[in-house]
Amino acid sequence: MGKVITLFKLLPKLHQMLLCGLVFVTLIIIFMPSDDVQASKQTPSTSGEYDVNTRYDVPLAFRKPTPPSASMSESTPSQRTSSEKLAFNTSEQSKKQALVQATDKPEIQEPAAPKLKEKRFQVKSGDTLAALFDRAGLTAKDVYDVTQLPKAKKDLLKIMPGDNLVIAKNDDGKLVQLRYHLDKITTLIIDRTDSGYKEQIVTKKVEARSKFASATIENNFWNAGVNAGLTPNQIMQLATIFGWDIDFALDLRKGDQFAMIFEEEYANGEFLKNGNILAAEFTNQGDRYTAVRYKDGNYYSEEGRSMRKAFLRSPVDFKYVSSSFNPRRLHPVTGQVKAHRGVDYVAAVGTPIKAAGNGRVIKSSYNQYNGNYVFIKHNDTYTTKYLHLTKRKVKTGQSVKQGQIIGTLGSTGRVTGPHLHYEFIVNGVHRNPRTIKLPKSEPIAKKEKAQFATLSKTMMAELEHNKQVQIAAQ
Template sequence: MGKVITLFNLLPRLHQALIGLLLLIIFAAFLIPSEDAEASRHTEKTAVSTQAPQTDIQLPLAFRTPDGPQSALSGNSAEARSSDNTTQETTNTKPAEPAKPELTEDSFTVRDGDTLAAIFNRAGFSAREVYDVTQLKQTGKIVKKLMPGDSITLIKDSDGKFAGLRYQLSKIDTLVVSRNEDKLHEYTVNKEVTHEEKFVTAEITSNFWNAGVKAGLTPAQIMELATIFGWDVDFALDIREGDSFALIYDEEYADGNFLQNGNILAAEFINQGERFTAVRYTDGQYYSEEGRSMRKAFLKSPVDFKYVSSNFNPRRLHPVTGQVKAHRGVDYVAAVGTPIKSAGAGRVIKSSYNKYNGNYVFIKHNDTYTTKYLHLNKRKVKQGDYVKQGQTIGTLGATGRVTGAHLHYEFIVNGVHRNPRTVKLPKADPIAKKERAAFTKLSETLMAKIESEKQVQYARERNAQ
């Protein structure tokens, strides 16, 4: 009887112990998998390595009650789900493929005299299919202007039927035609264009052009920089060794690939110790950092610097025979045929020839200012013509009393000859009042950036020495 009792008493204790053991296992199940889940989270990408911890937790899983540890395993099941996903992707597409007709693509290069019909023919499509494509509004127009060398991608289904095409319209836009059931659809896909600001600075040691090239600027950017400062600096005659420039320009990327250079956003030019600045505003115009228009009534030089003999030559020999007497103009030595621009807008008051001046043009800009251009090879304007600033009025020559080809340029203020390179002219218009605050903010940001980038560059150069 007592034995029965002790056995009876023991039973709950055994039960207790079993429960205790079970709890311990459950507790362990709580800890171990969550640790593994934590660890595997970092290596989720390497799917194979997560397999090992999974086998480790098989043991506690075998002991778990249906509900208990599940929450503890949630981390793990999430991981299992994600690995399911990756397998799903590969397995999912496979059974799907036979359901839809398989598509193949081929690229065709447009040949000389090619039409869409000829290309479709090469691809094995019917005349009917060409016709349907040309009936599309946008595509119909574009395929009429296929350029030799262009590439067109044609898509074919498993029955050999036309299923679509892709045609690159530009570095950014692609025209897409796709067939859905029996209907054709057309649309364009645009790559996203992103912008990056690029900084460049250089000191001029031989000439402006070489300094620009050495700094990594393109010819177009060098000319743009000269144009921006062309009202303040005579790039043909006034550049000296030690002059320097710094600029920030915009670079455009499509899908991370370089697309093209954008605008110069801000620049600084130091010419013979004098500092000039330019900031591009939202109106597309350039203003000095204080907000004065870069455009002025007169260009500093009527000749683009790129035509003028390249290296510094501040004391040119005067090309007029035996002439040492007072010279009332500025001479630009360049090749015959170099275009000569009107320094400012105005009216042609003389376009003629005589034995001293050769072919010459006089332009009256207003009651105060007149400019004169002598020894031209050809004149391109007639008396009475109105000319715009920068308009070509003739070409450089060696007509009249000269020994060599050059332009003799005179600048007359109220009837008095003045040096166009040093004459003080009225200040340019300031930016509109309502734009002032926004411009100042932009200007300060960009000029501060130029300054800090310059410091970085100087430091780098010092370290390199």
């Protein structure tokens, strides 16, 4: 640099001035911002924008991914496609997405799609379609036009609080698309076309998957069911299937086991709900019971005998009865145990009591010993008696169906606490309803026998296989 200055000083004055001018012009050209440089100012990622020795706050976007945006999702095209398809079906996500995915061809490129604003509106209590459209910035004419469509008329005019409507508008604020989820799998879609609004129902394909669950009962059936991953509804279903064979209120013991195969329904990989129990096995105090669901919707034992029998083992649902196995709970009326001719179920006052079988009420009355009581004659052989009820719900002479509520549990009459006293009488003799051998149930129809046998064999093998797999995994 020093040499350059010395050389410069040796030059004549005129040359010095010319050289200075040239350097000046060159510098101006170099530093005059070109279009490119200006453009790069909008994108701070260009390193040339930053001065050395100056501290810059790096925008968060550099360190952390921002919420989904067009540019980000483009970097992962496959993911985007799948999320769009999902968004097409779930209202939750659809509000975040542009309308592209709502068309029938999710492959349409974003730039080509019209610019639409879509928003989700929730139906409020007292809302009408007109009120909601008004909130959405739509007109009474829009309400009229849309409800000219038959399905829209049927479904949109009875919207319920909590329902959601997704409304998409174009730049002019005109309604372009409306989506309304009728249920988890069905959506009503209304689109604006050149020839007016068109409507269609889009239904997701429901896929059934079978699932296995099993448990060994430690202290009560309910907990075992919950631990096996069953819902309360499934636990009750299982108890209902075996409710003619097992008294779930009083007869379960530690070590009892169950295993079952049931259906789960999915749509686009999304869990919808549990389906039916397809096959089940219950081992109670060493006795093994099996059930297979047939296409008629009924359950049969693996040999093809109906699970339905003339009598329920228990007139009280187990969920109301003290669930512990403590045997003292079975006999709450101390002093009566010796002369006891029935079974006592201890549960809360008001617990519903069911008729054990079809029959006719031969007595519905009150006395000081029995309190409110109901006697049912089922046929010439069988009679059942229900004592100490709070309320009777049937009258003398009335016909009753199996499972029908005949009254509620109470503590009327001579008792020390609320319970149901239940008697089972066979040819005038008191018998234990929990152990008595009852007539065999109906076999499956002859013409169904072969088909059922094949199904039963398959289901029982699958149940057994799953049990073995589970044992091996332990």
